[in-house]
Amino acid sequence: MAIGQSVKRKEDARFLTGRGVYTDDINRPGQLHAVIVRSPLPHARIAGIDAGETLAAEGVVAVFTGADMAADGVGSLPCGWLIHNKDGSEMVEPPHPPLVAERVRHVGDQVAVVIAETRAQAKRAAQLLDVDYEDLDAVVSCADATEDGAPLVWDEAPGNTCYDWELGDREATDAAFERAAQVVELDLVNNRLVPNAMEPRAAIGEYDPAGGNYTLTTTSQAPHVVRLLMGAFVLNLPEHKLRVVAPDVGGGFGSKIFHYAEEAIVTWAAGKLARPVKWTAERSESFVSDAHGRDHVSHAELAVDEQGQFLGLRVRTVANMGAYLSTFATSIPTYLYATLLAGCYRTPAIYCEVRSVFTNTVPVDAYRGAGRPEAAYLLERLVDKAARQLGIDRIELRRRNFIPKDAFPYATPVALEYDTGDYEATLDLALSQADWDGFESRREEAAARGKLRGIGASTYVEACGIAPSAVAGALGARAGLYESAVVRVHPTGSVSVLTGSHSHGQGHETTFAQIVADRLGVDIDAVEVVHGDTEIIPFGMGTYGSRSLAVGGSALFKALDKVVAKGKKIAAHMLEAAADDIEFADGQFKVAGTESSVALDEVAFAAYVPHDYPIEELEPGLEETAFYDPANFTFPAGCHICEVEIDPETGAVELVGVTVADDVGRVINPMIVEGQIHGGLAQGIGQALLENCVYDENGQLLTSSFMNYAMPRAADLPSFDVGHHVTPCTHNPLGVKGVGEVGSIGVPPAVINAVLDALAPLGVGDIEMPATPERVWRAIRDARAAG
Amino acid sequence: MARMSLNVNGRDVSADVPDATLLVELLREHLDLRGVHVGCDTSQCGACSVLVDGRSVKSCTMFAGEADGSSVTTIEGLADGAELHPMQQAFRECHALQCGFCTPGMVLSAIDLLERQPDPGESEIREWLEGNLCRCTGYHNIVEAVKSCAAAQRS
Ligand code: FES
Ligand code: FES
Numbered sequence: 048m049a050i051g052q053s054v055k056r057k058e059d060a061r062f063l064t065g066r067g068v069y070t071d072d073i074n075r076p077g078q079l080h081a082v083i084v085r086s087p088l089p090h091a092r093i094a095g096i097d098a099g100e101t102l103a104a105e106g107v108v109a110v111f112t113g114a115d116m117a118a119d120g121v122g123s124l125p126c127g128w129l130i131h132n133k134d135g136s137e138m139v140e141p142p143h144p145p146l147v148a149e150r151v152r153h154v155g156d157q158v159a160v161v162i163a164e165t166r167a168q169a170k171r172a173a174q175l176l177d178v179d180y181e182d183l184d185a186v187v188s189c190a191d192a193t194e195d196g197a198p199l200v201w202d203e204a205p206g207n208t209c210y211d212w213e214l215g216d217r218e219a220t221d222a223a224f225e226r227a228a229q230v231v232e233l234d235l236v237n238n239r240l241v242p243n244a245m246e247p248r249a250a251i252g253e254y255d256p257a258g259g260n261y262t263l264t265t266t267s268q269a270p271h272v273v274r275l276l277m278g279a280f281v282l283n284l285p286e287h288k289l290r291v292v293a294p295d296v297g298g299g300f301g302s303k304i305f306h307y308a309e310e311a312i313v314t315w316a317a318g319k320l321a322r323p324v325k326w327t328a329e330r331s332e333s334f335v336s337d338a339h340g341r342d343h344v345s346h347a348e349l350a351v352d353e354q355g356q357f358l359g360l361r362v363r364t365v366a367n368m369g370a371y372l373s374t375f376a377t378s379i380p381t382y383l384y385a386t387l388l389a390g391c392y393r394t395p396a397i398y399c400e401v402r403s404v405f406t407n408t409v410p411v412d413a414y415r416g417a418g419r420p421e422a423a424y425l426l427e428r429l430v431d432k433a434a435r436q437l438g439i440d441r442i443e444l445r446r447r448n449f450i451p452k453d454a455f456p457y458a459t460p461v462a463l464e465y466d467t468g469d470y471e472a473t474l475d476l477a478l479s480q481a482d483w484d485g486f487e488s489r490r491e492e493a494a495a496r497g498k499l500r501g502i503g504a505s506t507y508v509e510a511c512g513i514a515p516s517a518v519a520g521a522l523g524a525r526a527g528l529y530e531s532a533v534v535r536v537h538p539t540g541s542v543s544v545l546t547g548s549h550s551h552g553q554g555h556e557t558t559f560a561q562i563v564a565d566r567l568g569v570d571i572d573a574v575e576v577v578h579g580d581t582e583i584i585p586f587g588m589g590t591y592g593s594r595s596l597a598v599g600g601s602a603l604f605k606a607l608d609k610v611v612a613k614g615k616k617i618a619a620h621m622l623e624a625a626a627d628d629i630e631f632a633d634g635q636f637k638v639a640g641t642e643s644s645v646a647l648d649e650v651a652f653a654a655y656v657p658h659d660y661p662i663e664e665l666e667p668g669l670e671e672t673a674f675y676d677p678a679n680f681t682f683p684a685g686c687h688i689c690e691v692e693i694d695p696e697t698g699a700v701e702l703v704g705v706t707v708a709d710d711v712g713r714v715i716n717p718m719i720v721e722g723q724i725h726g727g728l729a730q731g732i733g734q735a736l737l738e739n740c741v742y743d744e745n746g747q748l749l750t751s752s753f754m755n756y757a758m759p760r761a762a763d764l765p766s767f768d769v770g771h772h773v774t775p776c777t778h779n780p781l782g783v784k785g786v787g788e789v790g791s792i793g794v795p796p797a798v799i800n801a802v803l804d805a806l807a808p809l810g811v812g813d814i815e816m817p818a819t820p821e822r823v824w825r826a827i828r829d830a831r832a833a834g
Numbered sequence: 835m836a837r838m839s840l841n842v843n844g845r846d847v848s849a850d851v852p853d854a855t856l857l858v859e860l861l862r863e864h865l866d867l868r869g870v871h872v873g874c875d876t877s878q879c880g881a882c883s884v885l886v887d888g889r890s891v892k893s894c895t896m897f898a899g900e901a902d903g904s905s906v907t908t909i910e911g912l913a914d915g916a917e918l919h920p921m922q923q924a925f926r927e928c929h930a931l932q933c934g935f936c937t938p939g940m941v942l943s944a945i946d947l948l949e950r951q952p953d954p955g956e957s958e959i960r961e962w963l964e965g966n967l968c969r970c971t972g973y974h975n976i977v978e979a980v981k982s983c984a985a986a987q988r989s
Contacts, residue, residue: 055926062934063922065869065909069935072868245873245881245935245969297871297935298969330874552933552970718929722975726932729972753878753967761963761973766956790972 050565053718056557057571058550067295070249070266075323078251079108081313082169083326084159084176085335086151089187089407089746090198091180093149093158100175101161106168109320110176111312112159113148121145121315124306125280126372127272129523130210130381130403138210141201141405143371145281145308145315151180152200152370153407154748155335157308162316162324185407185746189344189365192404200370200405209368209377209403214385215461220398223359227350231433237421238816239342239367239740240733241334241756242414244551246297248337249327250310252317260288263314267293268303268549269589272526274581276306276374282315286581289314293579296551300730301413302337303551304591305374309336334751339740340414342367343380343421347429349394355439357448359396360388362425366403369410375591376412377403382522383418383510383592389459390426391470391506391684392448397460407746413591415730416791419509424816427505427796431803432812441800442478445506446471456777463510465682466777473708473772474506477686480770481706486690499693500703501805505796508684511593511785514677529676530594531585532602534563534610536669538655540648541573547587548599549578552726553787554719555595559603561715562781566607567647568634585672593785596715597681597776604780605673613669614650620661621645621653681776681784685709687728687793689801695809698824700736700802702763707793708770712784720786721769727790728767733759734791735798739817757817810834838902842867843911851898857891858882860898861908869909869938873967880966883939884908890946892939892965909938912945921945924983925976932970940966944980952988954980 061067098110124143131137146157158178163169184198191197192207200207224230246266253262261284267273274291278284296303313324328336343366350359366380385399430448434441450457452469459465478484486502493500513519516527531547542563550556560574577583587599611631618636619626628639637644653660654669690704705728714720737757741749750756775782795816802818803811810830814822839848842865849864861867861884870893873881882893885907912919918926921941931937940963947954947962954962959980960973968976 053929056929058934059926059931062931062937063909063918063925063941064913065867065938067934068868069871071872243969244933245879245967246871246933247873296933298933300969330876330879554932722929722932722971725972725974726970727972730969752876753874754876758967758969759972760967761960761977762957764960764973766974766977767972 050561050715052716054557054561054571054716056554057560058554058556069246069295069297070251070264071327073251073264073294075251075253078323078325079162079164079320080166080169081160081162081316081324081326082173083157083309084161084173084178086154086156086158088151088180088182089154089185090183091151092183093151094179094181096159097177100177101172104168104172104175106164107161107172108164109162109316110159111146111316113144113146116144116146116315117148120283121311122281122283124308124311125276126377127374127525128378129525130212130377131523132211133213138377139201139204139208140372141203145311153409154746155409156370160312160316162320187406187408187742187744187746189342189367189404192406193365200407204405207404207406209372209405211402212381213400215398216396217398219396220359220361223396224350224361227358228353229351229437231349231351231429231436233347233429233432235345235425235428236815237341237343237424238734240340240414240738241740242300242302242337242340243333243758244298244300244302247328247330247333248303248307248309250313251323251325252313253323254317254321256321260290261314261318262290262292263310264292264294265310266296266303267291268296268299268551268591270549270579270581271547271586272304272589273306273310277311277314281311290582293549299551300415301340301417301591304589305338305412331752334756335409335748338373338410338412339369340411341421342411345425347425349429349433351433351437355437355444355447357392357394360394362388362399364399364401366401367406367408367411368403369406369408371410373410373412376410378524379413379418384422386461386463387419387422387508387510388426388461390423391450391508393450395460408742415727416788417592419788420731420792420795423505423507423792424796427507428799431800442504445474464679465508466679467774468508468682468684468710469772469774470506470684473685473710476708476770476772477688477706480708480768481688481690481704483688493692499695499805500690501801501803502688502690503797503800503804504686504688505793505800506686507793508682509788509792510680510682512597512677512681513592514598514680516676526588528588529674530598530602531587531672531674532599532606533585533670533672534603534606536610536651538652540569540651542567542569544574544576544603545584546576546578546599546603547585547589548595549590553590553595553723554716558596558715558719559600562600562603563607569647593787596781596783597779597785598675598677600781600783601677601779602673602675605675606671609671609673610669613671614647616661616665617650617653618645621650678778681712681779683709683711683784683786683789685789685793687797689794689797691801691805693802693805693823695827698820698827700818700823702732702736702765702798705765705794706768708772709789710772710774711786711789712776713773713782714771715783723786724769724790725767727788728794729759729764731791731794732764732798734816735795736817737763836899838899840901840903841905843907853899855898856894857896857898857901858893861893867908867910871935871938873935880939880943881936883943883966885942885946888949890943909941920986921983924979924986928975928979928982930971930975930979936966936968940968940976947980948984948987953984
């Protein structure tokens with residue numbers, strides 16, 4: 048089955064019958080169970096730990112603390128991206144031990160691990176651990192952290208500042224503001240979120256004393272990254288002695304990219320005890336130990352001329368890092384955020400300052416979209432506000448400032464070069480699908496029912512597949528950003544693909560098989576896609592940032608090219624022709640202009656049974672490896688439109704229409720692509736209307752379970768109307784751009800713009816996410832009181 | 835310890851389990867039915883849903899003892915050999931699953947809905963599925979799957 052078809056997913060067979068194997072489904076003989084003792088306090092000194100009662104409890108095998116790990120030389124969980132301050136100095140990078148020995152820095156911080164024969168025993172015993180804490184003052188929000196005299200999370204980080212970074216041309220931007228006819232200003236908060244993949248994190252450490260080999264089975268999006276970081280920086284284990292397996296993984300959305308403390312704890316403890324050690328998070332534990340997302344506070348100003356042309360954009364953002372630097376935390380509010388502030392627009396001068404701060408909260412890192420939703424939200428709210436202030440239609444204002452489709456490749460003033468796009472096309476498509484022009488009659492009809500109806504749009508651009516490695520490296524990345532693939536054609540012509548990317552719901556086993564089926568002309572059922580086991584797959588960076596297809600798929604494409612090239616040489620020998628004369632299509636190697644041909648499986652057989660084979664020039668076998676380092680990011684873009692109805696008496700916002708038109712480049716499997724968009728939209732709508740991670744002023748997490756953190760449920764959402772327009776990516780062989788994050792990037796500002804459109808007649812000019820009934824009701828009440 | 839007998843996926847089983855054992859623990863830990871998933875600790879996600887005497891139940895909210903003498907169906911017991919249950923089939927056709935973690939609970943809960951209401955409207959489906967969280971699909975295709983299964987079963 049070819050590229051472009053909605054092939055049903057190969058992986059569904061096991062998931063639909065309960066035969067998926069997730070980490071917690073695995074049990075090893077002799078396995079012990081670990082429970083992590085976590086800090087109940089946001090900030091405290093550990094004055095002492097008395098493990099006496101715990102050790103005496105039934106079934107307990109061991110209790111380990113931070114001191115034990117430190118004594119064993121266990122290192123710190125590393126941060127993967129070094130950011131430089133404005134003055135060229137390096138960011139503050141505090142230690143991040145898997146178990147802390149001296150000072151806990153957020154509720155949920157790991158203090159000790161209790162290991163017992165059963166999970167229930169470990170849990171009971173963990174409650175007996177006597178930890179003596181000396182309470183310290185805590186800082187929670189961006190505002191707290193930056194106050195003069197605020198308590199310090201890290202003594203080495205004055206002002207709680209991790210870094211103070213800038214991007215863009217400050218002088219040129221200031222000059223643009225001097226010429227401006229008007230300046231539009233906006234303060235906004237990008238609310239903190241909890242990723243909440245439905246499968247809680249879990250990890251099993253194993254140690255084989257005979258060979259000295261370790262195995263970690265873990266809920267990871269990037270098993271090789273975990274192996275590299277844990278092996279090289281934390282446990283000091285060489286790669287050939289450490290295997291990391293990420294089996295079926297129940298969703299990630301970024302939160303399972305990172306190397307977490309628990310992975311190091313169970314692996315290390317398995318070595319100490321020479322028995323398998325398993326840990327599975329309870330959901331309430333996930334809330335205080337999975338990295339959170341977003342949490343920005345920004346001030347933005349847009350300079351415009353009389354015609355509404357954008358002249359300059361100035362942004363100041365404070366980003367919350369939490370208590371420690373999670374694996375990719377530092378890159379999110381910088382290279383994945385500020386670089387996107389041009390959006391779809393020709394704004395000639397942009398300057399952005401980002402101060403990242405430590406607080407006594409869970410670490411913040413990438414969550415679906417990671418930096419790009421924050422940029423799109425800021426920009427698209429600002430453009431709507433500008434339209435209102437200038438009295439120009441909000442769609443017209445966007446059109447006036449779009450980068451025109453003949454201007455690509457287009458270099459933005461914030462370091463990116465967009466390769467391709469057609470923003471008018473996705474805008475027009477979405478407008479017509481949503482019947483934008485017919486909206487006023489719907490508004491009137493709703494008004495007759497006592498409802499406030501509003502419509503809002505956002506036109507976003509995002510960047511996927513961070514690249515190239517050399518550029519990222521120059522900007523502080525401590526990793527490569529390529530992807531790998533092996534194509535192994537077996538002797539009878541079936542194919543195994545080993546990919547360094549990882550599927551946790553995205554459907555690689557199908558999409559990648561389609562690419563192989565298309566290129567090699569084999570049946571899709573003759574292709575097996577293998578991922579997630581460092582012992583089997585080549586070194587790869589895993590899956591995040593919508594990179595699997597654009598980077599991993601391109602590596603696969605390259606490996607397939609190599610297979611075909613070698614196959615041609617083998618076929619040339621078999622057909623007694625010159626290799627240059629061999630053509631390959633539909634699984635047949637053919638001498639050009641003749642009927643003479645051999646099939647792929649015959650060529651494969653000859654390669655593995657080389658009795659009559661050009662053995663002098665060609666090695667036996669038909670297996671190729673490719674690594675692909677992209678030349679650039681890819682730039683999906685599109686237009687999202689939302690329509691809402693608000694009950695002015697209760698403030699409840701009903702989302703009555705969600706219409707999107709996205710350009711994600713070439714589409715391999717439309718069914719899977721739409722599913723990815725749906726999922727992203729649900730998370731984006733969740734951010735805009737429901738979800739909010741809230742700490743009280745003392746640093747206790749108030750939204751600590753599904754009882755008080757509002758996850759989107761089926762009845763909170765409408766069906767989605769999804770349209771596509773394709774401008775193929777120009778620099779990867781498949782022409783694909785990436786689709787995993789567009790929904791969560793494009794839709795939040797469209798929702799809020801719609802809410803504000805509905806409330807504008809009452810004089811409401813601003814509302815924060817999530818636009819809960821209470822907030823909307825208060826905004827209406829305040830506007831009425833003021834008006 | 836309590837001894838209990840029940841029928842699970844068409845098979846009579848008896849087990850000795852500690853008194854406070856939850857049904858989900860009995861199924862997952864004692865009977866090794868790993869398709870019964872645990873997504874939360876507050877009875878909010880529905881990943882653990884199974885059918886007890888044909889009705890969908892969050893198996894983390896029920897003691898194993900309460901299911902004594904009942905007949906329990908988990909996701910493992912739905913397909914007839916290689917033949918998927920129509921709801922499983924509809925989920926596949928409509929791409930109503932991504933990571934698959936919520937899927938067993940969703941499928942079983944949706945089956946119970948159609949038992950009660952063979953022709954549910956979209957909002958009825960959405961209201962019914964309120965007890966089952968999915969973080970991947972945005973529910974759009976799950977609703978489509980339930981609709982299409984209902985239509986197929988009616989015809
Ligand atoms: S595990 Fe979440 S409801 Fe049962
Ligand atoms: S498919 Fe992943 S949670 Fe529903």
